Amino acid sequence: MAAEQARGRSRPPPRLGEGGEGGVGGRWIREYLPAVLVFALAMAAWEALVWALHIQFYLLPAPHVIVEALYEHYPLIVEAALFTFQEALGGFAVGCGLGVVAAAMASRWPAASEIVLPYAIATSAVPVIALAPLAIVWFGVDQGSKIAIVALMTFFPTFISTLRGLLSPSPSSLELMRSYAATNTQIFLKLRLPATLPYMFTAFKVCTTLSMIGAIVSEYFGGRAASLGVYIKSQASLFHTREAWAAIVVACSLGIAFYLAMALLERLVVPWHVSFRRS
Amino acid sequence: MSFAVEVDGVSKLYGSGQGLVRALVDASLRIAPGEFISLIGPSGCGKSTLLRLIADLASPSRGTIRVNGKSPREARLAREFGMVFQSPVLYEWRTVLRNVLLPLEVMGVPAAEARDKARAMLNLVGLSAFENHHPWQLSGGMQQRVAIARALVFHPPLLMMDEPFGALDELTRERLNNELLNLWQEQEKSTVLFVTHSIQEAVFLSSHVVVMSPRPGRIERIVDIDLPRPRTAEMRSQPRFFELVSAVRQALREDGSEEAAHGG
Numbered sequence: 001m002a003a004e005q006a007r008g009r010s011r012p013p014p015r016l017g018e019g020g021e022g023g024v025g026g027r028w029i030r031e032y033l034p035a036v037l038v039f040a041l042a043m044a045a046w047e048a049l050v051w052a053l054h055i056q057f058y059l060l061p062a063p064h065v066i067v068e069a070l071y072e073h074y075p076l077i078v079e080a081a082l083f084t085f086q087e088a089l090g091g092f093a094v095g096c097g098l099g100v101v102a103a104a105m106a107s108r109w110p111a112a113s114e115i116v117l118p119y120a121i122a123t124s125a126v127p128v129i130a131l132a133p134l135a136i137v138w139f140g141v142d143q144g145s146k147i148a149i150v151a152l153m154t155f156f157p158t159f160i161s162t163l164r165g166l167l168s169p170s171p172s173s174l175e176l177m178r179s180y181a182a183t184n185t186q187i188f189l190k191l192r193l194p195a196t197l198p199y200m201f202t203a204f205k206v207c208t209t210l211s212m213i214g215a216i217v218s219e220y221f222g223g224r225a226a227s228l229g230v231y232i233k234s235q236a237s238l239f240h241t242r243e244a245w246a247a248i249v250v251a252c253s254l255g256i257a258f259y260l261a262m263a264l265l266e267r268l269v270v271p272w273h274v275s276f277r278r279s
Numbered sequence: 280m281s282f283a284v285e286v287d288g289v290s291k292l293y294g295s296g297q298g299l300v301r302a303l304v305d306a307s308l309r310i311a312p313g314e315f316i317s318l319i320g321p322s323g324c325g326k327s328t329l330l331r332l333i334a335d336l337a338s339p340s341r342g343t344i345r346v347n348g349k350s351p352r353e354a355r356l357a358r359e360f361g362m363v364f365q366s367p368v369l370y371e372w373r374t375v376l377r378n379v380l381l382p383l384e385v386m387g388v389p390a391a392e393a394r395d396k397a398r399a400m401l402n403l404v405g406l407s408a409f410e411n412h413h414p415w416q417l418s419g420g421m422q423q424r425v426a427i428a429r430a431l432v433f434h435p436p437l438l439m440m441d442e443p444f445g446a447l448d449e450l451t452r453e454r455l456n457n458e459l460l461n462l463w464q465e466q467e468k469s470t471v472l473f474v475t476h477s478i479q480e481a482v483f484l485s486s487h488v489v490v491m492s493p494r495p496g497r498i499e500r501i502v503d504i505d506l507p508r509p510r511t512a513e514m515r516s517q518p519r520f521f522e523l524v525s526a527v528r529q530a531l532r533e534d535g536s537e538e539a540a541h542g543g
Contacts, residue, residue: 172368175336179362180385181355190381194372272372272413 058241066249069242076226077243081250084219084228087143088211088258091150096207098151099158100200106159107166107192108184124156132218141222150214154207161203165196198273201266208262212255281348283437283470284310284333289342291328291496301495302328306342308489308498312436313468317481317488319527325496326474326489327441333472334360334439347436354437358386361430361469363440367422369414369429376401376410379429386433400428403462420451427459431466438463438471444480453512456483460510478531482506482523483515490530500530 043063049055050062057065070077102120106113128149135145169191177187219229228251235243267276286308293300303325310316318326331337333344335351346354354360369378376397383393401407404424406417414422423443430438444452463471475481481488488502504523506514514520 170366170368172364172366173370176362176364176368177385178336179334179355179360180382181358182385186385190385191370194370197372270372274371274415277415 058239061242061245065242066245070246070249073243073246077228077231077247077250080226080228080231080247081254083143083224083226084146084215084251085212085254085258087146087219087227088150088215088254090143090147091214092154092207092211094147095151095154095211096158096204099155099203100162102155102159103162103166103196104188106163108188113163120156120159123152126152128153128214128217132221135218136222142224146215146218146223149218150211153210153214157206157210158200158203161199162196165199166192168199169195197270198266198275201262201270205259205262205266208258209255212251212258216251281312282309282345283312283314283347284308284472285343285345286329286333287343287345289329289332289339289344291325291332291337292340303332303339304495304497306496306498308501310470310472312470314486315463315471315473315484317473317475317485318491319475319478319481319488320491320496320499320531321476321493323493323496324491325493326491328496329491330439330441330472330474333437334362358382358433359436361433361435361438363423363426363430363438363443365442365445367414367419367426369422369425371414374411374413375406375417375425378414378425379432382429382433388433396432397428400432401425403465404428404458420447420455423447423455424458427462431462431469434466434469436469438469440471441474442476443473445476452477452480453515456480457512460484464509478524478527479515482520482527483510488527490527492531499533502527502530 047062047064050057050060061069102116106116131152132145132149135148139145139148173191174187177191182190216229216232219227220233223230225231225234228247232244232247232251235241235247270276286306289303289306290301291303293302306325306329308329318329320326328337332339333346333351335355338351344351347359349357349359369375370381373381376394379397379400380393383396388396398407398410401410404427406421406424406428409417409421414425417425427443430440444455447455463469471484473481473484482504483506485504488504490499490502491497492499502523506519506523
């Protein structure tokens with residue numbers, strides 16, 4: 001068997017620039033430098049265009065103007081952002097949590113899932129814009145109604161993706177469990193659940209940005225002044241474009257941070273997944 | 280007299296009316312404990328179907344099957360089967376060691392004892408150095424070795440293998456044939472049911488080769504293999520080996536079906 005080479009027998013010899021601390025830094029530079037450069041170039045182009053075409057700042061403020069506005073209104077915008085993020089996080093937890101539980105039940109009792117599926121689809125087909133005012137009537141103008149909307153938005157992607165993962169194990173891998181006389185609980189914990197983790201995280205990542213959008217949009221229909229949706233809407237209607245843009249930038253950054261945190265968690269929980277394998 | 284496996288007048292039909300498929304018709308077979316039996320035949324001859332019926336992965340339309348005197352279901356619940364499939368079916372989120380641990384975990388073997396057993400088994404298949412690797416880091420032959428280690432780690436009285444080396448190249452297959460026989464001899468000789476479509480493999484491994492033919496799937500003939508044990512790689516080039524290979528090939532042809540004549 002010595003003749004048979006293992007693909008992973010030993011770690012590949014370190015490539016140039018990969019050994020030691022400096023080498024790791026080198027890899028980071030190679031991986032992230034292009035992204036940083038593209039960002040810097042885009043910002044420069046934006047500045048240049050606004051300046052060259054004499055675009056009025058209330059139509060499209062230049063990046064440095066947005067940064068100035070952010071600096072001026074920093075405390076209020078951050079407070080609003082954290083408030084909105086709480087709603088997004090709460091709704092995310094409720095929606096994704098229910099989605100995973102519902103998927104687990106649907107995989108266990110397929111007959112029941114046939115009955116429930118149309119309603120699950122309906123939750124995603126309902127336009128949030130139409131439901132947000134009603135949610136305020138049901139759950140109050142405070143965070144409750146926003147959490148409900150975000151939960152509604154994140155439920156279906158999580159449900160459908162997790163269910164698909166739970167049903168993904170091959171017939172042979174199920175037959176293997178059957179040959180061990182494994183219980184349904186063991187099959188779920190040792191086979192279906194690990195198999196669905198990558199599917200679950202795909203849904204979770206989509207839901208991070210979705211939950212920020214859901215929270216902000218539902219705030220448009222009323223809420224606390226110090227919340228991103230209300231702030232952006234009121235500043236924009238006053239033609240305070242700079243402030244509105246500053247808040248949008250913060251909303252965007254929070255969404256990205258939420259996404260990256262989830263991507264990091266994914267790497268920790270499913271490090272074995274094919275997308276993380278380095279040859 | 281108790282047999283390891285008794286198959287009595289077993290048929291398996293799928294569908295009905297025009298779409299009726301007679302996957303296996305009136306099959307009878309008795310296997311003594313400790314024998315190594317190969318099922319061979321062209322596709323559609325019911326060899327995998329027969330294996331699946333014995334393994335309680337499907338139930339017969341007619342006839343009875345006894346495994347160590349029990350029904351297949353009782354034998355499965357008593358954890359008497361080790362299964363190896365054509366693909367290794369390793370769980371990719373588990374390391375090599377934890378894949379071998381899987382049946383022991385399911386069966387509730389205490390963790391420390393289970394780990395000792397799994398390590399000993401990995402040692403037997405020569406993969407001790409890879410216990411912390413993930414399956415995708417191994418070659419196909421090594422993955423199949425892990426699957427064999429996993430099947431044998433709880434010492435099942437009956438080992439069932441469904442074309443386990445079918446996807447491997449000829450050289451790797453021959454080497455794994457030798458290793459499998461060595462393992463089997465060390466494992467106080469459990470009974471092995473081995474599905475294959477390689478005549479050489481069947482002759483080299485088995486005490487009896489069950490030749491099957493398609494449409495409808497049925498048992499055509501049983502060829503006894505009288506090569507002495509332990510078998511060695513040199514036997515593959517001995518005259519008796521070639522005679523037996525010819526005998527099996529002849530039996531495959533005699534069933535008169537096109538597929539067997541071309542495919543065997």
